[in-house]
Amino acid sequence: xxxxxxxxxxxxxxxxxxxxxxxxxxxxxxxxxxxxxxxxxxxxxxxxxxxxxxxxxxxxxxxxxxxxxxxxxxxxxxxxxxxxxxxxxxxxxxxxxxxxxxxxxxxxxxxxxxxxxxxxxxxxxxxxxxxxxxxxxxxxxxxxxxxxxxxxxxxxxxxxxxxxxxxxxxxxxxxxxxxxxxxxxxxxxxxxxxxxxxxxxxxxxxxxxxxxxxxxxxxxxxxxxxxxxxxxxxxxxxxxxxxxxxxxxxxxxxxxxxxxxxxxxxxxxxxxxxxxxxxxxxxxxxxxxxxxxxxxxxxxxxxxxxxxxxxxxxxxxxxxxxxxxxxxxxxxxxxxxxxxxxxxxxxxxxxxxxxxxxxxxxxxxxxxxxxxxxxxxxxxxxxxxx
Amino acid sequence: xxxxxxxxxxxxxxxxxxxxxxxxxxxxxxxxxxxxxxxxxxxxxxxxxxxxxxxxxxxxxxxxxxxxxxxxxxxxxxxxxxxxxxxxxxxxxxxxxxxxxxxxxxxxxxxxxxxxxxxxxxxxxxxxxxxxxxxxxxxxxxxxxxx
Numbered sequence: 001x002x003x004x005x006x007x008x009x010x011x012x013x014x015x016x017x018x019x020x021x022x023x024x025x026x027x028x029x030x031x032x033x034x035x036x037x038x039x040x041x042x043x044x045x046x047x048x049x050x051x052x053x054x055x056x057x058x059x060x061x062x063x064x065x066x067x068x069x070x071x072x073x074x075x076x077x078x079x080x081x082x083x084x085x086x087x088x089x090x091x092x093x094x095x096x097x098x099x100x101x102x103x104x105x106x107x108x109x110x111x112x113x114x115x116x117x118x119x120x121x122x123x124x125x126x127x128x129x130x131x132x133x134x135x136x137x138x139x140x141x142x143x144x145x146x147x148x149x150x151x152x153x154x155x156x157x158x159x160x161x162x163x164x165x166x167x168x169x170x171x172x173x174x175x176x177x178x179x180x181x182x183x184x185x186x187x188x189x190x191x192x193x194x195x196x197x198x199x200x201x202x203x204x205x206x207x208x209x210x211x212x213x214x215x216x217x218x219x220x221x222x223x224x225x226x227x228x229x230x231x232x233x234x235x236x237x238x239x240x241x242x243x244x245x246x247x248x249x250x251x252x253x254x255x256x257x258x259x260x261x262x263x264x265x266x267x268x269x270x271x272x273x274x275x276x277x278x279x280x281x282x283x284x285x286x287x288x289x290x291x292x293x294x295x296x297x298x299x300x301x302x303x304x305x306x307x308x309x310x311x312x313x314x315x316x317x318x319x320x321x322x323x324x325x326x327x328x329x330x331x332x333x334x335x336x337x338x339x340x341x342x343x344x345x346x347x348x349x350x351x352x353x354x355x356x357x358x359x360x361x362x363x364x365x366x367x368x369x370x371x372x373x374x375x376x377x378x379x380x381x382x383x384x385x386x
Numbered sequence: 387x388x389x390x391x392x393x394x395x396x397x398x399x400x401x402x403x404x405x406x407x408x409x410x411x412x413x414x415x416x417x418x419x420x421x422x423x424x425x426x427x428x429x430x431x432x433x434x435x436x437x438x439x440x441x442x443x444x445x446x447x448x449x450x451x452x453x454x455x456x457x458x459x460x461x462x463x464x465x466x467x468x469x470x471x472x473x474x475x476x477x478x479x480x481x482x483x484x485x486x487x488x489x490x491x492x493x494x495x496x497x498x499x500x501x502x503x504x505x506x507x508x509x510x511x512x513x514x515x516x517x518x519x520x521x522x523x524x525x526x527x528x529x530x531x532x533x
Contacts, residue, residue: 058427305444306445311397342418343419379402382423
């Protein structure tokens, strides 16, 4: 059966070149980067080379990059680190209501420890306006954390403007850029970003490795205590092969990021236009233009998301949904609800996310299968009277 | 996540659709919760369920439990159908993930709601064409939420 993977926001395939770059560090070069001998120094060099690749991709300096175990760890380190360090200055943090759970649940944890969090509401496109941040900043605000691009609906936030406001008011600005790095051009200096979280497996790198950019001069306590790795900011023996993979993956993704983004957005727009013209009563979720190049998210009326996913899977297409049934809770996606969508429509959402390997034929295949699936499920639905 | 049996009933639902001449129709669930099941019964003079059909808005488990419930009560007497439990539906499907067990409860309730409607109509208690119960178990006549 033909298999089409359209869940690249969940994770991506490992690029072959990335794998080849990693293999020596899973085989011959097994030294501990902290060791002084030849074996250790070979690994050390590889880690530092990868640090340079990551830094270059973000417009940062090498010593501003900390390797972590995943995007979630980067987010936890940023939020908990700033909270701990600056709690004497204030205990107020600003974020958005559509963040990934790695941010939202960390904020809830901080609330239990006496911090006050402002969750900025979004508009119907899942967008924050920079002015909302300005209006929410108080004397005791120590941190603003707003995601770069939304993982569910793909909306890209006005990061540069938000950063500008934060800097005017001397508030630290963190962005969870896990979905954006390698897909959208990012320059941390030009965009006024103080901290940025990223993850390798969202850009055709390996799982189990991420990074946190921390602007020079900003020093936050570590999340993990132990050895002196990462200049005492993140203890634990480095995942050398993973770090090498992250370096290679980000380098490949950023070599022609504009060209790649253009290629992917045109496939994305073809899929969006195809769905809109072949299936009645659908609604594109998220912003039409301020959108991650690989993200397509629709609400399909009268039917439920998990059923759509199962039917797509039977036909070889891997997708995802914001329906409650796929999350294991009774509530559908917090992102769709925050955008003001009624529960019943949010249950019927489907997300298709493109990757480097997505072809035009894949898009055509999805467009040849999805309308039939929708018709079959609508026929089964007591809500549909078409 | 799902057993083969669940996937079989999901991809090839039995008795899907409305039943012509149905004399007992029940609907349970609520679009807000993400599951709605509608059950159609055609009961003959000797109290046997001659034909049965369903329509479901919901996840794979919701479709599969509705489908299985119709199979389990088709050709049975009303009294037998009333004995249908959610665990019997789960067993017949060779199991459901724990977070999906509520779908089987909904299937049991849908059968009951349709039978209630059959009795109500027979006794002239209602002209209502369907007994509708939302997911909290409260009656919700004809209030089919549509966005």
